[in-house]
Amino acid sequence: MPDNVPGLAPLLVARNVSKSYNRGRWPAPRFRITAISDIDLTIFPQSALALVGKSGAGKSTLARCLAGLEIPDSGEIRFHGNPRGVQLVFQHSATAMNPAFPAIEIVAEPLRIQKISKRVCHERALEVMEKLGLSREWARRSPLTFSGGQRQRLLLARALILNPKVLILDEALAGLDIPAQLRIANSLLELQSSVSMIVISHDLRMAAYLAGQIAVLDQGKIVEMAPARELFSHPQSLQTRELIAALPEVPEGCGNE
Amino acid sequence: MRFLLGRALHSLLLLVGASVLSFVLVDIAPGDYFEMMRLNTAISPSTIATLRRQHGLDRSLPWRYWRWVQSGFNGDWGFSFAYDSPAGPILASRAKNTLLVTGTATCLAWLIALPLGLWAAARPGSWMDALTSGTVSILLATPELVLALLLLLFAVRTGYFPAGGLTTAGPGESGWMQGEDVARHLVLPSLCLAAGLLPVLLSHVRTAVRATLQAPFVSAARAYGIPFRRLLLRHVLPAAANPLISLLGLSLGMLISSSLLIEAIFSWPGLGELMVEAILQRDFFLVIDASVLAAGFFIAGNFLADLLLYASDPRIRGS
Numbered sequence: 037m038p039d040n041v042p043g044l045a046p047l048l049v050a051r052n053v054s055k056s057y058n059r060g061r062w063p064a065p066r067f068r069i070t071a072i073s074d075i076d077l078t079i080f081p082q083s084a085l086a087l088v089g090k091s092g093a094g095k096s097t098l099a100r101c102l103a104g105l106e107i108p109d110s111g112e113i114r115f116h117g118n119p120r121g122v123q124l125v126f127q128h129s130a131t132a133m134n135p136a137f138p139a140i141e142i143v144a145e146p147l148r149i150q151k152i153s154k155r156v157c158h159e160r161a162l163e164v165m166e167k168l169g170l171s172r173e174w175a176r177r178s179p180l181t182f183s184g185g186q187r188q189r190l191l192l193a194r195a196l197i198l199n200p201k202v203l204i205l206d207e208a209l210a211g212l213d214i215p216a217q218l219r220i221a222n223s224l225l226e227l228q229s230s231v232s233m234i235v236i237s238h239d240l241r242m243a244a245y246l247a248g249q250i251a252v253l254d255q256g257k258i259v260e261m262a263p264a265r266e267l268f269s270h271p272q273s274l275q276t277r278e279l280i281a282a283l284p285e286v287p288e289g290c291g292n293e
Numbered sequence: 294m295r296f297l298l299g300r301a302l303h304s305l306l307l308l309v310g311a312s313v314l315s316f317v318l319v320d321i322a323p324g325d326y327f328e329m330m331r332l333n334t335a336i337s338p339s340t341i342a343t344l345r346r347q348h349g350l351d352r353s354l355p356w357r358y359w360r361w362v363q364s365g366f367n368g369d370w371g372f373s374f375a376y377d378s379p380a381g382p383i384l385a386s387r388a389k390n391t392l393l394v395t396g397t398a399t400c401l402a403w404l405i406a407l408p409l410g411l412w413a414a415a416r417p418g419s420w421m422d423a424l425t426s427g428t429v430s431i432l433l434a435t436p437e438l439v440l441a442l443l444l445l446l447f448a449v450r451t452g453y454f455p456a457g458g459l460t461t462a463g464p465g466e467s468g469w470m471q472g473e474d475v476a477r478h479l480v481l482p483s484l485c486l487a488a489g490l491l492p493v494l495l496s497h498v499r500t501a502v503r504a505t506l507q508a509p510f511v512s513a514a515r516a517y518g519i520p521f522r523r524l525l526l527r528h529v530l531p532a533a534a535n536p537l538i539s540l541l542g543l544s545l546g547m548l549i550s551s552s553l554l555i556e557a558i559f560s561w562p563g564l565g566e567l568m569v570e571a572i573l574q575r576d577f578f579l580v581i582d583a584s585v586l587a588a589g590f591f592i593a594g595n596f597l598a599d600l601l602l603y604a605s606d607p608r609i610r611g612s
Contacts, residue, residue: 103516124516132509135608136531146517178607191513198517 047232048079048102048122048202053111054256055097071097072256074111079202084233086243086264088279089253095236098253099124099206102234115202120146123195127207129187133179133194139165140175143193164193168223185216189223196227203227204234209242221246240279244268252276296603296610304596311588315581316358325350326374326575348372361578371578375571380578383567388549388586390459391556391563395548397479398486402494403541405487410498414506415525425499429492437489441558444481454481457560482559486552490544497540501533508532534605542598546591 056070072094079085087095100106102113103124115122126132133142141148144161148154162172168189179187188208195203205224209217224233224246237243243250244264251261254275260267271277327345330336345351349360361371369379376383413425448454455461455478460471505511506529514524553565560566564583571579603609 100512105512105515120516120518122516124513126509126513128509132513134510134514134528134532136606145514145519149517149519149523180608194513194517 044080044082045116046078047081047116048077049114050075050077050098050102051112051114052076053098053101053108053113055101055106055108070256072101072253075256075258077102077251077258079232079234081201081232082229083249084228084235084247086235086237086247086250087253088237088240088243088250089275090238090279093253094256095253096206097256099204099234099236102202103204117201120198121201122204123198123200123202124204124206125188125191125195125208127210129184129191130180132191133187135178135180137179138176139170139179139182139190142179142190143197146194146198161193161197164197165190168193168196183216184212185220188212188216188220192220192223196231200231202232202234204236206236207238208235209237210239217242240283252279297600300596300599304592307592308585308589311592312581312585313358315584315588316354316361319577319581320354322575324575325577328575348374361581370582373571373576373579375574375576375579380582384564384579384582384586387562387564387567390561391549391552391565393475394479394482394555394561394563395486395552397483398490398552399544399548401483401487402490403544406491406494406498410495411502411525411530413495414499414502415521417503425495429496432488432492435488437485437554438558440488441485441555444485445558448481454478457558459562482552482555482561485559486555490551494540494544498533498537501536502529505529505533531605535602538601538605539598541601542594542596544594545597546594548594549590550587 053075054070054073056068056073058066059069060066075094075098077085077098087098089095097106101108103122104113104115104119105124137145140158140161143165144154144157147157147160158175162175165175166172170186170189170193174182174186179190182190191208209220212220221242224235227233233247235243235246237246240250244267248263249261250264250267251258252267252273252275253259254273259275260271260273262270262272267276268280271280327341327350330341330344331338349357364371364379365381368381370381370384371379373380373383409421409425413419413422416422445456448456457478459478460474461478502525510532511524511529514528519528549564552561552563553568555561556563556565557569564586568580568583570576571583
């Protein structure tokens with residue numbers, strides 16, 4: 037495994053991690069689906085790793101295991117520090133927060149459950165929100181009145197309020213329009229000086245924009261891992277070549293007239 | 294605010310519609326209370342005609358409807374020919390008994406269904422979950438009649454509970470003793486009714502909570518380390534509340550009309566018994582009043598559910 041930031045102790049290490057699920061309930065036949073198998077990953081401080089792959093490649097399962105939401109069947113995941121140091125941001129911003137709470141409560145909730153006074157929590161929540169470009173005046177509004185991009189920033193704020201060491205973005209930019217994606221991506225790049233990121237995406241270009249290192253997943257295994265530039269210039273595996281070939285291109289002859 | 298006004302107006306219109314429909318349907322049905330008197334040769338046709346005129350039965354339907362509405366304002370709600378007194382007070386005392394048993398049963402069913410459903414949903418596949426779904430299936434498959442008869446058998450064999458009626462104590466007893474007596478009579482009928490309501494509530498609670506537990510915001514909350522109890526009570530339950538609130542409205546709406554069979558079996562002096570009697574005698578104001586009351590409860594229950602939904606769900610308030 038290439039050490040992208042040599043000399044630093046690893047933050048999050050996954051060794052031989054496997055996870056499978058039971059599917060099918062009686063009377064239908066039962067079978068097991070292997071979501072991920074024998075995954076090895078090392079996350080260093082202030083690094084960014086992208087996980088790309090087709091739907092069903094096991095990206096989200098890996099993310100949930102790394103965040104401690106699922107217990108792997110075998111292998112181990114080591115993270116130094118409080119488990120709250122790994123935070124997740126999901127794709128579906130509308131369902132990833134409880135619609136019954138106003139924006140500020142959603143952002144402050146991770147602190148509120150830690151016996152910290154309401155005033156301190158809210159002050160801190162407003163700080164984080166402002167840093168991400170969410171106005172103080174929106175604090176009491178319901179998240180449902182926010183745009184998709186603003187909601188994604190809210191989710192980001194909720195994750196960042198805990199000062200996590202590792203931030204996992206599970207397709208966090210999917211479903212947004214391209215300018216909104218770019219604006220949030222730029223905010224994320226600014227954050228990379230203080231937090232390590234795992235960016236899950238099926239968009240190879242966005243992955244390369246956000247992360248220096250890209251791992252390609254297929255059928256629960258890491259088939260290739262390389263620095264972004266290298267991956268594009270010398271793809272080793274069939275799956276990587278497939279993903280690169282699938283990138284949309286401006287058709288030739290377009291705009292010649 | 295417009296939502297609430299709209300719902301209130303809607304409810305009122307429904308109630309008027311229900312009462313008009315009751316009047317028309319009763320009017321279409323052949324015969325009336327005085328028709329039966331003709332069989333009695335001791336009463337002359339002219340007496341019957343006079344009685345009819347006294348009660349305004351020879352007038353048009355709209356006139357009678359209007360008089361009924363007017364009498365509603367002073368609490369009479371028409372006139373019972375069989376009891377020879379205003380219908381309102383007769384109905385009120387019976388409705389009180391019905392509400393006592395159905396209210397107890399509904400509270401009981403909700404008090405069991407809510408914690409049990411939450412528990413079963415929170416631990417899918419546990420023995421608690423299996424027990425819950427088993428209970429739901431068995432109760433759903435058991436006809437209320439069979440259950441009632443089994444309970445009656447139990448009462449008669451063991452003598453722990455009275456087998457029917459509202460009271461056994463004489464009028465001389467103290468207030469406390471009378472209350473205890475009624476409570477003992479209340480146990481079996483309300484248990485039986487609650488058992489009928491329970492499977493529906495239980496499976497709805499479990500389904501709603503389980504669906505919410507799979508929402509991404511629950512995963513997110515678990516990732517930032519929320520205690521499970523806070524997750525359930527502060528996040529999942531409010532988010533799962535919508536279908537449950539509607540169901541609560543529905544269960545309140547059926548309070549007055551759900552206990553016909555149970556009242557008959559346990560000879561409970563409630564509205565159901567009165568209504569059957571009134572229909573057989575064509576004592577039509579009582580029939581209309583009871584129908585309108587049932588409709589009114591139904592509408593009020595749903596209106597209450599709308600109010601609660603409005604208060605609890607920002608999505609409805611926003612629109």
